[in-house]
Every structure is written in structure tokens, then in C-alpha cells.
Amino acid sequence: MTDRPSTTPEIAWRNEPLLFERSRPGRVGVMLPPSGVEERPLDELIPAELRRGDLEELPELSEVDVIRHFTRISRKNYAIDLGLYPLGSCTMKHNPRINEEVVRYPGLSQIHPYQPEETVQGCLELMWHLERVLVELTGMQRVSLHPSAGAQGELAGVLMIRKALEARGENRRYLLIPDSAHGTNPASAYMAGFQVKELVSNDRGTIDLEEVVREMSDEVAGAMITVPNTLGVFEDQIVEIADMLHEKGAFLYCDGANFNAYVGKARPGQMGVDVLHMNLHKTFTTPHGGGGPGAGPVAASHRLADHLPGSLVERAEDGTFRLRTPSDSIGRLRSFSSQFGILTRALCYILSMGGRGLAQVAENAVLNANYLRKALEGTYHLAHETPSLHEVVFSDRTLADTGVTTLDVAKRLMDYGFHPPTIYFPLIVHGALMIEPTETEGKEELDAFVAAMKAIAREARESPELVREAPHETPVRRCDEARAARQPVLRWWPAEEEAAE
Numbered sequence: 269m270t271d272r273p274s275t276t277p278e279i280a281w282r283n284e285p286l287l288f289e290r291s292r293p294g295r296v297g298v299m300l301p302p303s304g305v306e307e308r309p310l311d312e313l314i315p316a317e318l319r320r321g322d323l324e325e326l327p328e329l330s331e332v333d334v335i336r337h338f339t340r341i342s343r344k345n346y347a348i349d350l351g352l353y354p355l356g357s358c359t360m361k362h363n364p365r366i367n368e369e370v371v372r373y374p375g376l377s378q379i380h381p382y383q384p385e386e387t388v389q390g391c392l393e394l395m396w397h398l399e400r401v402l403v404e405l406t407g408m409q410r411v412s413l414h415p416s417a418g419a420q421g422e423l424a425g426v427l428m429i430r431k432a433l434e435a436r437g438e439n440r441r442y443l444l445i446p447d448s449a450h451g452t453n454p455a456s457a458y459m460a461g462f463q464v465k466e467l468v469s470n471d472r473g474t475i476d477l478e479e480v481v482r483e484m485s486d487e488v489a490g491a492m493i494t495v496p497n498t499l500g501v502f503e504d505q506i507v508e509i510a511d512m513l514h515e516k517g518a519f520l521y522c523d524g525a526n527f528n529a530y531v532g533k534a535r536p537g538q539m540g541v542d543v544l545h546m547n548l549h550k551t552f553t554t555p556h557g558g559g560g561p562g563a564g565p566v567a568a569s570h571r572l573a574d575h576l577p578g579s580l581v582e583r584a585e586d587g588t589f590r591l592r593t594p595s596d597s598i599g600r601l602r603s604f605s606s607q608f609g610i611l612t613r614a615l616c617y618i619l620s621m622g623g624r625g626l627a628q629v630a631e632n633a634v635l636n637a638n639y640l641r642k643a644l645e646g647t648y649h650l651a652h653e654t655p656s657l658h659e660v661v662f663s664d665r666t667l668a669d670t671g672v673t674t675l676d677v678a679k680r681l682m683d684y685g686f687h688p689p690t691i692y693f694p695l696i697v698h699g700a701l702m703i704e705p706t707e708t709e710g711k712e713e714l715d716a717f718v719a720a721m722k723a724i725a726r727e728a729r730e731s732p733e734l735v736r737e738a739p740h741e742t743p744v745r746r747c748d749e750a751r752a753a754r755q756p757v758l759r760w761w762p763a764e765e766e767a768a769e
């Protein structure tokens with residue numbers, strides 16, 4: 269476990285200590301000039317009971333200590349700015365730097381949510397404009413920019429369905445969710461108080477209409493479907509499904525986190541969708557992953573618009589903008605209006621792409637996924653024959669006789685300098701490798717990835733141990749996955765462990 273990678277030279281900072289260990293008493297980052305203000309007892313300024321007593325644990329460091337620490341750690345990591353990051357369903361695409369420039373404009377970054385509305389008219393207009401664009405792209409009636417993530421948008425959406433049913437005096441218990449849905453869907457349904465009825469996908473990887481008929485009843489509040497689903501397949505009977513639900517007074521929720529597969533090409537509002545969330549941080553670019561930040565606006569048809577969460581921006585007759593809560597809103601899911609920085613990036617991206625550019629995003633995302641599909645279909649087992657949209661799902665079936673599994677392939681890819689794809693998801697594909705290249709990758713990067721995947725398949729036959737013990741070139745070698753999750757040790761090569769071994 270303590271073996272160092274053999275191909276990298278021994279370097280001083282390999283064992284980067286924690287900031288707490290680097291701490292030296294009295295060391296500071298900033299030297300302040302003597303204060304010109306008369307000293308007053310602290311008790312006069314902050315009552316003792318509101319003060320934290322003990323600050324001894326905080327590390328004492330210089331600026332260069334801190335900068336080097338984080339830069340060193342970042343160099344042990346992988347990032348979208350280093351190369352392909354084909355994590356299926358996550359849409360790790362390039363994030364244009366113009367967004368970062370715009371979001372830092374003082375008028376946008378130095379505001380406070382408690383400022384009076386008349387002092388932030390430009391920001392409200394930005395939100396109003398973004399809603400107009402999202403309405404245009406989705407064909408829905410209104411969009412609330414309130415939710416902070418895709419999963420929070422889902423929760424908002426199913427709570428809106430609940431609210432609409434309550435307004436009709438109905439208390440329906442079930443949501444229909446296909447087994448190809450994103451994992452957050454059943455979690456959101458459950459959090460909103462629904463029970464889940466699972467729809468088993470057919471062998472095309474799509475929803476089986478007969479399953480819907482079988483599970484349909486007066487107790488069904490609606491269905492939650494992911495489009496395209498986690499197999500990267502478009503639910504081509506979505507209109508029929510919507511009709512069946514509406515006939516029974518139920519609602520259709522669409523998980524639009526992967527809207528990048530058809531943005532500018534088709535509108536969920538015209539497919540009969542009642543409520544939809546989008547992930548601005550995926551489709552409309554923001555650096556994401558590792559826990560945030562995000563924004564998951566939720567869009568509603570006329571059936572559910574009154575229940576949207578948070579506040580919407582309205583434009584008054586005199587051209588001023590103000591925040592207004594929808595008439596029968598489900599309420600707030602977070603403090604203040606929304607994740608404003610992400611909204612700014614999304615609008616900047618949308619305006620810099622333009623309508624035609626956004627349609628091209630979808631076209632190229634689908635083209636790139638199908639390029640990988642064609643290039644790898646002889647080497648890895650293709651989960652479904654149905655055409656792929658923005659991502660393609662393979663499995664490790666062709667490697668079964670070598671003892672090499674999906675996990676090994678993913679680990680070995682790191683040695684070739686690529687982030688692994690999403691693995692073992694969707695659950696309905698045994699040993700799934702779910703690859704989403706996104707539209708921002710050029711042919712050279714895709715070809716290099718294909719070459720690596722093919723090389724690994726060859727290695728699996730010729731020297732399976734090499735693959736099974738990968739990675740060999742990364743700062744950390746193969747971990748005990750279960751133990752890493754249950755007893756996370758965040759220290760670099762822990763000294764106690766080394767002593768124990």
C-alpha cells in the first residue's frame with residue numbers, strides 16, 4: 269500500500285502534509301498595519317456568550333504555504349481542464365472562460381440578496397431574461413430558477429404534483445418510475461411522500477407501454493421519466509405516455525438534467541410534459557462535480573405553474589422588475605432567490621452560443637457519443653441496439669473470460685491519462701460502462717480514448733494482472749473500495765498505518 273509509483277521521480281512534496289501539520293506558531297498570511305482605532309474591550313463589542321472560546325486548532329500559515337498546499341494537491345488530481353472526462357450522465361464539458369469573466373463583474377458579484385429591489389434591477393432583468401430563454405427552449409409556460417441542484421429541482425417538481433393533487437382534494441400515493449431512471453428520481457419521490465412503482469424497461473431500453481397500462485390506477489399521481497434515459501436512449505413514446513397519464517388525471521415529470529442531448533432540437537412542453545427540471549451546470553456550463561455548485565431550474569406547464577417554488581421575476585407595466593411568489597407555491601427550498609452566479613454563467617453561455625449554436629451542441633454531443641459507439645462496439649459489448657443520443661452504455665461482457673471487470677477497466681484508464689466513465693450504472697446493465705464524451709471534445713481526444721480502451725481490452729487478454737492491479741501511475745494506487753468508503757482516511761499515507769503495517 270505504501271509503494272510509490274515507480275515511474276515518477278521521488279519529489280519532496282509527494283507526502284504533502286495537512287495544513288494543520290504545516291502550521292507554525294505565529295506564522296501569518298497577511299501583515300496588517302497598526303490599527304488607528306482606539307482599542308476597546310472585546311466584551312463591549314461582542315458579548316462573551318456569542319464568542320467562540322478556543323481558536324487554538326486553526327492552522328497558522330503564510331500565504332505561500334497555503335497556495336502551494338492547494339496547488340500540490342490539485343496536481344495529484346484530474347480535471348476537465350486536463351483532458352476527456354467521460355462521466356456518463358454528468359456532462360463534464362468544457363466551461364468557456366467568458367462565463368467566468370462575466371460572473372466576476374462587480375455589479376453581478378458584489379450584490380447582496382437583502383438589497384432593495386430597485387438597486388438590483390439589472391440582476392432581476394438577467395433572471396427574467398434567462399427565464400424567457402428557458403421557456404423558449406423548453407416550450408413550458410413558466411420556469412422557477414430557485415432550486416440549487418438537479419435533485420432539488422426534482423423534489424420541487426414532485427412536491428408541485430402533490431400540491432396540485434391536494435388542491436383537487438386527492439391524495440394519490442404512487443409515482444411510476446422506470447428502472448432506467450436516474451437514481452435521484454426515486455429518492456425525490458420518496459422524500460415528497462410518494463411510493464414508487466418501478467416500470468421494467470423493454471429490450472429496446474425504453475418504457476414498455478403495456479407496463480404503464482398495467483401499473484396505472486386512480487392511485488397514481490404521475491410518472492417520472494428521464495429523457496433521454498440513463499441508457500442514452502430517447503423515450504420515443506413519451507407523447508403516448510403523457511396522454512395515458514393525463515386521461516387518468518395524473519402528471520408527467522420529465523428529468524431534463526441531460527437536456528444537452530436535444531436542446532434546440534425538441535421541446536418537452538410539446539411532448540405533454542407537466543413539469544421538468546434542467547441542470548444549468550451540465551447543459552449550460554458551470555464547473556461542477558465534487559459537490560457543487562449547481563442550479564436546477566424547474567419548468568411547469570399551465571397545469572402546475574401556480575405551484576412553482578421560490579419567487580419568479582415579473583416585469584411591471586413601467587418596465588421595472590420584481591420578485592413575486594406564485595399564487596399557490598410549494599414555498600422555498602433554500603435561502604433567497606437562487607444560485608445567482610450559475611444563472612449568470614448559463615445566460616452568458618446561451619447568449620454566446622445563440623439559438624443555432626445550441627442546436628449544434630445537441631448535434632455534436634450525439635455525434636461524439638455515436639462516434640465512440642461505432643469505434644468501440646466490436647471491442648466492448650453494447651448494452652442496447654437502440655440508437656444512442658448523447659451517451660453510450662457498454663458492458664464488460666466481452667471480457668468475462670479474462671477475469672477483468674468494468675472496475676479494472678476504469679482503474680486502468682487512469683494510467684492512460686483519462687478520467688474513467690460512470691461505471692456500474694445504470695443498474696439494469698450488468699458491469700455498465702456509461703460514456704458521455706460531450707460535444708466539446710475534438711476527434712483527436714476521442715481517438716486517443718478509443719485507443720486506450722482498445723489497448724486495455726488487449727491487455728485484459730495478454731496480461732490480465734496488469735489491468736486487475738491498476739492503476740499503476742497515479743498518486744494513489746488501488747484502494748480497498750469498501751474500506752475507503754467506510755473509514756475514509758484523508759491523510760496522505762497515514763503515519764499510524766505505516767507504523768502498524
Ligand SMILES: *Cc1c(COP(=O)(O)O)cnc(C)c1O
Binds near residue numbers: 418419526562
Ligand atoms: C445529474 C443528474 C441528476 C442530479 O442532478 P444534481 O445537480 O447532481 O442534483 C438528476 N437526473 C439526471 C438524469 C442527472 O443526470
